Amino acid sequence: MLIGEVARRSGVSTRMLRHYDSLGLVRPTGRTVGGYREYSTQDIRRIFHVESLRSLGLSLRQIGRALEDPGFAPSTLVGDLIRQTEDRLTREQELLDRLRAVDASAPGGWQGVLRIIELLRGLGSASPAHRQQAVLAPAEDVPLPLDLLAGAVLAEADPNVAGALRWALARAGGDGVASVASGLASADVDVRRRAVLAIAGFSGAEATALLTGALGDPDPAVRRNAALASGKRGETAAVPTLVRMVVEGTNDVEAAELLGTLSRDAGCAERVMSALTGELTAPAADAAVRIRLTQALAEMPPPLARDALRRLAGDADRDVALIAAALAGMLEERSHPPIP
Incomplete structure (x- = not known):
């Protein structure tokens, strides 16, 4: 089978097939009278093997080693690929979260985008002081996205930073209560504790109803904070x-x-x-x-x-x-x- 036909049937471009040939990865076993590459059934099977391994993220060098060395054990390589893929997915998820945060804030210009990115970096800092500074910094007329603040409130362990985040959330406008209400249903007791403290900072019937419902929480600390907040109401x-x-x-x-x-x-x-x-x-x-x-x-x-x-x-x-x-x-x- 000539290279053009192989490309049509396999979905691998003629350019890539020539690249495989130059690397010695898939060399056609025959040539026509005119000197054109001619692929055998075995050659085509090897092309599909190469493409299958490429789909796992292996480099062409790794594929060549895997196909040529009968004693090559895939377990270590596959384990490395899993870790690399997990790291890449984590980075991609972080990027997606950052883009969604920027989109949710609906910035009117690039200055607004830069403000949100600055906030995200600050909230992601390992330093509690930097996290607190990020949320208390002047907003420059750029509204802070509720989902971003709510997520930070429910995740923050440092009490000083948590207090600043709750303050910012209560003043961010919009439906701040709804943004943290889901935290009351979390299986993580620390998240429920943070949620009830955040909700206590809001007035209104919705916040009061949530606090009253939290009086039945299995955790004593959640019940106590709910009782103090609802008792004041x-x-x-x-x-x-x-x-x-x-x-x-x-x-x-x-x-x-x-x-x-x-x-x-x-x-x-x-x-x-x-x-x-x-x-x-x-x-x-x-x-x-x-x-x-x-x-x-x-x-x-x-x-x-x-x-x-x-x-x-x-x-x-x-x-x-x-x-x-x-x-x-x-x-x-x-x-x-x-x-x-």
């Missing part, structure tokens, strides 16, 4: 978690203050008081827990708090009794200040 669903925080001594002062604020609603006051007094009488409550609960009672509406503290002033635990009596007296003084 007046969500009574946070009460059980806030009470648990007082019991456990985690942000207990802040939790007690929020319980007091929520108790200003008459419909919630009895619920909070019942939860606190129930924990006080729990068999597993040790002295430190009961003291924290007693102190938390002082944050409740005075009429309810005074009665509960007066009862505790006669508690069998002397420390609890003394603290309760002191707090009851303090509330009494507030209610009936001395006449000058």
Whole structure:
């Protein structure tokens, strides 16, 4: 078969076939009377072998060695090709992400493109200071893409950089809540923790609903942050978690203050008081827990708090009794200040 026919049937150009011949990779076994290359069936089979190995990313030199050396073991070479391909795909994905980030920001000119590239490089820095500087640098009227900021927020481990990113996300405009909401469903607990902190920085019904839903998260830290944020919004669903925080001594002062604020609603006051007094009488409550609960009672509406503290002033635990009596007296003084 002449070279032109081989090229048509194999899909390999005549130029490449001649190149294979010059390298000794696929040499036609015959020549016509006129001196033209003539390929045998075996030659054509070798062409397909070469093309198959080229499809794996092998160089022509590597292909020649593989076809000529019967003892050549492919495992090492294939392993190298896998690693090289993975590295290339990583670089290509990084490029694709960079292009999408630039496209999402809809820059009005090349100055905007350069700003986004600068931000991407800064956020990719190994230095927390550089990452923080990148997000706090003047924006030059170029909006920061929400998806880029949200991804950085959910991935950032350094607390200072994370705070700067949350600040930037909250001020970036658009639907910032939706951009990080998916983080609450992540299997990675650290991502869920970052997501709930980011959502806490937004106002509105959507953010409140997400925070309320996060109260059922299996991770205590997610539940606590959701309770603090939703409690500040007046969500009574946070009460059980806030009470648990007082019991456990985690942000207990802040939790007690929020319980007091929520108790200003008459419909919630009895619920909070019942939860606190129930924990006080729990068999597993040790002295430190009961003291924290007693102190938390002082944050409740005075009429309810005074009665509960007066009862505790006669508690069998002397420390609890003394603290309760002191707090009851303090509330009494507030209610009936001395006449000058």
